[in-house]
Amino acid sequence: MLRxxxxxxxxxxxxxxxxxxxxxxxxxECLAMAEAPPRATPVSLRxxxxxxxxxxxxxxxxxxxxxDTPGGVRIxxxxxxxxxxxxxxxxxxxxxxxxxxxxxxxxxxxxxxxxGWNDDGSPARINERIGDVLIRxxxxxxxxxxxxxxxxxxxxxxxxxxxxxxxxxxxGHLGHLHHKLxxxxxxxxxxxxxxxxxxxxxxxxxxxxxxEITRRVRASVVLPMHRFATPLDEFMxxxxxxxxxxxxxxxxxxxxxxxxxxxxxxxxxxxx
Numbered sequence: 138m139l140r141x142x143x144x145x146x147x148x149x150x151x152x153x154x155x156x157x158x159x160x161x162x163x164x165x166e167c168l169a170m171a172e173a174p175p176r177a178t179p180v181s182l183r184x185x186x187x188x189x190x191x192x193x194x195x196x197x198x199x200x201x202x203x204x205d206t207p208g209g210v211r212i213x214x215x216x217x218x219x220x221x222x223x224x225x226x227x228x229x230x231x232x233x234x235x236x237x238x239x240x241x242x243x244x245x246x247x248x249x250x251x252x253g254w255n256d257d258g259s260p261a262r263i264n265e266r267i268g269d270v271l272i273r274x275x276x277x278x279x280x281x282x283x284x285x286x287x288x289x290x291x292x293x294x295x296x297x298x299x300x301x302x303x304x305x306x307x308x309g310h311l312g313h314l315h316h317k318l319x320x321x322x323x324x325x326x327x328x329x330x331x332x333x334x335x336x337x338x339x340x341x342x343x344x345x346x347x348x349e350i351t352r353r354v355r356a357s358v359v360l361p362m363h364r365f366a367t368p369l370d371e372f373m374x375x376x377x378x379x380x381x382x383x384x385x386x387x388x389x390x391x392x393x394x395x396x397x398x399x400x401x402x403x404x405x406x407x408x409x
Contacts, residue, residue: 165273167300167307168327187383190304194331195389196406199223200363202333206303208269214299214310218243222388230299234279236312249391253312255299260294270303275325277314286382287386298326305394306330309356313363317346323353330397332356333361336372337403348375355379355399360390361409 190207197203198212198220204212213220216229218240228249231239243250253274255261263274280294301308309329318326332354336348344367351359359380361372372381381398384405 163382165300165302165327166176166305167302180205191393192304192308192392194308194360194406195222196360196362196408198408199387200310200313200333200335202360202362204270204301204303204308206268206270206341208303209326210268210270210302210303212270212272214242214340215312216240226394228270228272230272230274230297232279233402234296251299254295258293260292261297261298263297270301273300273302274298275300275322277312277318277322279313298322300326300329306392309333310353311335311347311350314350315349318350326354327354329354330394331358331360331392333360336361336367344372344375348372351376351380355401356391357401358390359403361400361403361405364409373403380402 139368165195186265193205195203195205199217200215201217201220202233203222203226204214206212210228211224211226212230213226214230216226216231217236225244225246227247228251229243230249230251231255231377232253234241236292239252246355249265249267251263251265251272252275253261253263253276259277261271261274265272274297276294277296278291278293296312296314298312298314299310307327308331309326309327310333312335314335334349336344336347337342342395344407359368359376369382379401381402383398383402386407388407390404390406
């Protein structure tokens with residue numbers, strides 16, 4: 138009788154552990170890629186790229202890009218509700234630097250609202266698989282503005298760099314970045330194929346600083362944002378001749394892992 142009870146309990150425990158494992162988000166392929174030799178492709182990604190799926194990225198305005206995944210998930214970055222494009226997003230990510238990068242009153246029909254900060258001051262920890270995309274974050278600090286004491290210390294973990302892993306692509310959005318990144322940040326970010334980078338040179342960080350990050354990440358595609366009046370040729374001069382430039386007349390870019398440019402390229406979508 139005791140043996141039967143032990144067997145039942147053991148099977149029950151196994152079922153619980155299997156269920157828990159299934160609820161755990163799948164590990165980051167972008168981090169695995171970062172640990173591999175340059176341009177090496179893990180087996181899991183070779184399986185994905187055997188049937189390349191397209192991701193569509195649309196510039197809506199300011200720091201908001203819409204990402205449409207092959208599985209039909211629509212994501213809006215640094216979402217304030219002002220910059221829209223097409224149907225309502227399924228997922229929105231936000232940062233708290235200014236009201237142009239977040240809203241506390243998003244449309245209640247949006248099922249997934251991801252804040253890049255925690256109200257209690259602790260770092261936001263996001264690692265969620267939603268449909269065919271894994272969304273995770275790396276926190277950074279932000280300066281104080283307006284109603285805060287601008288001379289005070291920076292707000293720790295007030296901003297998030299969001300990483301979206303979908304269809305074998307690693308897409309990073311730097312958010313409202315205010316300081317240089319150290320080795321621990323780059324290690325946590327991993328490898329990026331597409332980098333969305335603010336190039337205003339003032340409200341976020343200096344153009345020298347953001348250009349240094351862009352050169353180090355060396356993503357295949359760089360998508361500027363948060364530009365204001367920054368001359369594109371100044372940004373291109375600072376990041377170096379190893380980056381090509383491709384100015385588009387469309388607001389949208391459709392891309393897959395197989396169609397990434399051979400050389401790092403800054404793609405300027407209409408409206409940037």
